Amino acid sequence: MLLIRRFRKYIVAISAFQLMVSILHAQNMPAVKDSVMVIETNVPEKGVTVTGTVTDATTRKSIAGIRVQVENFSAAITDSTGQFKLQVPSYTSAVTVEGEGYNTRRVALKGRRSIAIALLDDEHKSFSEKVTTPLGIKSKTDVTAAVEQYNVNSGWAQPNETPDAILQGRIAGLYAIRRSGSPGVGANLFLRGYNSLYGTNKPLIVVDNMLFDANDYGQSIIANNYTNPLALIDMKDVDNITVLKDATAIYGTKGANGAIIITTAKAKTQATKIDFATYAGFNEAPKNLPVMDAADYRIYLNEILQTKGMSSSAIQAEPYMNDDPQNPQYARYHYNTDWQKKVMESSINQSYFLKVTGGDNIATYGLSMGFTRNSGIIKETDITRYNTRFNADFNFTRKFTGAANLSFTYNEQNLKDQGIADNTAPLYLSLVKAPFLHNRELNEKGVESPNLSERDTLGITNPSAIIEGMQAYNKFYRFFGTFQFNYEISTHFKASSLIGVVYDKVREDFFVPRKGITDDTLSNDIAQSRMGTQVKRLFTIYNDTWLAYNTTVNNKHNINARLGIRNQINKAEQRFGRSFNSATDDLVSVQSGSAALRQVGGGIGNWNWMNIYLGIDYGFKSKLFLTLHAAVDGSSRFGDDVPDGIRTKGKNLAIMPSVGAAWLISSENFMARSTIDILKLRVTYSMTGNDDIGNYNNRRTYISQNLLGAQGLVRSGIGNPALGWENVRKLNAGFDLAFWNERVSLSVDAFRNETDNMLVYQPLSTISGFTATLTNGGKMRNNGVEATLNVRVVNGRNFKWDAGLNAGQFRNRIIEIPNDGFITEYAGASILTYEGLTATQFYGYTTNGVYGTNAEAAAIKKPNADGSYSNFKGGDVRFVDLDGNNIIDESDRQVIGDPSPDITGGYNNRFIWKNFELNTLFTFSYGNDIFNYLRYRLESGSGVENQLVSVNNRWRGEGHITNTPRASWGDPMGNSRFSDRWIEDGSYIRLRSLSLQYNWPVKRSVFLKSIAVYAIANNVFTLTEYKGYDPEFSVTPSVFSQGIDTGLDPQFRSVTLGVRLGL
Structure with missing residues (x-):
C-alpha cells in the first residue's frame, strides 16, 4: 500500500503543471435505499411530475442507481425497485436516462405521465449516445x-x-x-x-x-x-x-x-x-506468387535469348545454360531456389502497456506508458514504438478549470525498399531472380560458403544481399501537447483557450552495399554502393480561444453558441544528403562516399492559418433542431489576387457557412402509441474549403544553381497570385430510425458534393519556360449513398448477439477542366481525367486474344519512331483496332477500367455467452479495378527476368491458340503495353478480424479487480479473384495512384494472445 502511495506522488510530480496535490480515494456513492432519490437543479416555480420505472432490457429486472434527468432542470436517481419521480417542464419534454454499464437513452414523454424505460448494455449502439462535435459533446439525437x-x-x-x-x-x-x-x-x-x-x-x-x-x-x-x-x-x-x-x-x-x-x-x-x-503473437508470411521453377525458367530463357539474336551454340556456351554435369560451373547453376522464401518469413509481435488513473476533487490524471515491437514479413524489417501520455483535468477554483494532454512518442523502423525499385526492392527481386541460382557463393562441388553471391551475369541483384546488406532506418520523434484553460464567467457564459504545441523530428538513413547488387547509372558515373541521410522537422503552435453561451428559455428553447478564433503557425524543414561509392561496404555514412558524386539538398515549408468561427445550435422542445455555423479563413497559402471571398488589408479571406435542420418526429405527441423509439429527419447544406494548394504556389520561387562554376538563381516556380482555396459545396439528407428499445437501428444518408475552383494544371506556352501552372480552373461533382444497420439479434441473459452492417457508394464526375481533359502517366499506367467522365479512369488498349498465325496478323501494323511500320505476327497480341485503319496506335485507346469501387463497407458480429465474447469484422469492396503492375512485369515475356507460370502457356508456333503472347526480346511489337490484359477485378471480402475474449471472474480482492484474456486473428482469409498478393493497397494518397499495384509489401495474417489486468 505504501508503494502505491509513493507511485501516486511520483505521477503527479512529473506533470507539466508541477502541482503537488494529495491523491485521495474517491468516496463511494451512498447506497440507494428504497426511497426515491431526487436531485433538483435549477428548480422551476412551475412544472409537472412524471413517474416511471427503468428495467434491464435483457433480464427485465428493475435497475437501481440510474440517473434520469431533464438537462438544466431536474434529475432523479432510481430506487431499488427501479422507480423514479421527476419534475419536468411539461408532458412534451424529453428525459435522458443513463447509468454505468448501460446505453444512454433520450425518451420523449409525448404527453405521458408515466413511462417505462428498458436499457440495453452500453456495448450496443444507441442514437442517444454522446458524440463529440465542434461545439462540444452532445447527444446524437x-x-x-x-x-x-x-x-x-x-x-x-x-x-x-x-x-x-x-x-x-x-x-x-x-x-x-x-x-x-x-x-x-x-x-x-x-x-x-x-x-x-x-x-x-x-x-x-x-x-x-x-x-x-x-x-x-x-x-x-x-x-x-x-x-x-x-x-x-x-x-x-x-x-x-x-x-x-x-x-x-x-x-x-x-x-x-x-x-x-x-x-x-x-x-x-x-x-x-x-x-x-500485454500481448504477443506471430505474423504469417503470405503465399508465394506462382513463378517459374528452374526447369521452366531455363526453357523460357533459351527462347528469349534466341529472339535476342543469339545462336543455339552461343546460348549453350553460357555457363548457366550448360547441362553437362562435368562442367566445372554446373553446380553453381543447377539449384531450384525459392527466392520468395529467402525474402519473406513469419515474424513476431509483442506489446506492453501500463496506465494509471486517479485523482481527487482538485485534479484527476491519467498516465500511460507503452512499448510495442512488430516485425514485418519482409526479413529484417520491424517497427518499435515507445510512447507515454499524461492527461489531467484541474479545478483551480470553482469557476476556473484546466486540462492538459501531453504525449511523447519515439518510433524506430528497420526498412527495405519496396514497390518500383528494380535493383533494391527485395520482394520484386525475389520474383524475377533466376531460380537456378543460389544466394551464397559456391565452389565447383556446390559447397556453400557464408559469403553472399554477387549479382548474376544476367544483371539482377541478389535479393539476399538486400536483406542482409542494405541498411535503412527511420526514427520518428513527436511531442504533442495541449493546455486548455476554462473560466465560467456566469451561468450562461464560458470562456476557454487552448494552446497546443507539436514538435516532430524524422531522421532517415540508408546504405546499399556493392556486394551482390546491380549498379545504378548516374549522369556522370556508375553508382556501386550508395548511401543517404535525411532529417525532417515540423514545429507547430496552435491556439483556439472561444466564448460560449448556453441557455434554456422557458424550458423550450435551447441555445448553444460559440464564437472563437483559431491560429496555427507551422514551420517545416527538410535536409538530405546522398553519396556514392564508398571505399568498402564497411563505410556506410554519407561522408564516406565520393566527394565528386555527393548530392545535398533540402527545403522549407512555412505556412500560417487563421480561422474565425461562429457556431449556433438551437433546439426546440428537444425535437426540432437548427444549426448555423460559419467561418472566415485567412492563410499564407492564398495568393494576393484571389477573386473570391472578402478582401481586407490586401488579403482575401474565405467565407465558409453551413446550415442544418433536424426533426425528431418520434418525440411528437402523435407518435405516443408508436413502437418506434427514434425517427429523425436530417438535412444540411454547407460550403467548406480546401487550402492544400501548396505553401508557395501563389508566388514566384527561385533556386540556386551552379553552371560552369558560376553560382546563380534560377526560377523554379512561375507562381500564380490568383491561386486560392477549393470550394466544396455539400448537401446531405438522411434519416435515423430505431425501434424495439433501440435493438434495431438504421441510418441512411444521401449526399452531393460539388467542388468549384478545383486545382488543375493549366498548360502554358513554351516561351514561359514552364509546361503548366496550378490554377483554380476545375469543377467536380461527387454523389453517393450510405447506410448503417445495427441489430441486437439475440438478447438473452446468458447469450447476446449484436450484428452491424454498413455500406457506402460514391460516384464522381468531372464537370469542368482545362482542354477538356488530360492523361496522367504513373507506373506504366495511363489515367484519363476528362469532362463528363469519372475521374482517374484507366485508359489503354483492349485486346482480343493472340494471333494464332502470321496470316491472321499480316494486315495489322504498328508505327515506329522513325515513321516506318512493323507488321504484327503470329504470337502477337490482337489489339482491337477501334478506328479500323489497321494501325494500332494511341487513337485505339479507350477506358478499360475504374479503380473506384461501386460499394465498400463492413459487417461485424459480437457474440457474448456468459463470460466469453467473440467478435468478427468483415470488410469488403466491390466493383474496383486494379492495374496489376507486377503481372505486367512478370508476364511481359521480354527479358531475362523470371516470369509467372502463366507464361508457360505462351504462344510457341503457327496455329497455337492461347491468350499469352510469344516471348520476344525487348517486346518490339508492344505486346505488354498498357491494356486490359493487366486490368483485374479487385473486389474482395475479407475476414479482417476475429477475436475471442474471456473475462475471468475475480473474487473480491484488495489488488486485482479484473482479468481478461484474449486471442485475436487478423486478415484471417480473403475471398477474391485478384491474382496478386493482396487486393488491398494504396501506394500514395493521390487519386492518380489508386488501384495501381506496384508490389508493396502485402498484408499478412497474424495471431495474437493477450491479457489485461485491472488493479
Missing part, C-alpha cells in the same frame, strides 16, 4: 449532421492498429485502404469519395481539440516507404473516434473532406485505477 462514433472499448485487444486503419469497415462512407503490409503505415482515408484532384482528399484529423498534422511532409529517401504520424498514437490511449461527414464549415478551409475527431482517454473516476496489458 440533437445533432443535425451525419456523424458516427467508434467507441474504442476493444482497443486493448487490437494489436498493431492505428487510428486510421482501425476505422476500416466500421464507418459507412469511409473508404479506408491499407497502404501496405508494412507495420504502422496505416490507411489512406477517403471520406465520401474524392473532392479534389491535386489537393488533399484526407479528412481533417483533430486530436484532443487540436488540429493534428497527419501528413508525411517531405518524401522518404527509402523507396516507397511512408511515415504515418497517426501510428504514434496508441489505440489503448484512445477513448473514442468521431467521424463528421458533413457540416464541417466551422473548420473553414480545413473541412472540405470531413473531420475525424480523436479523443484520448482520461480518468473517469477519482479512485486510483491501474491497468496493465
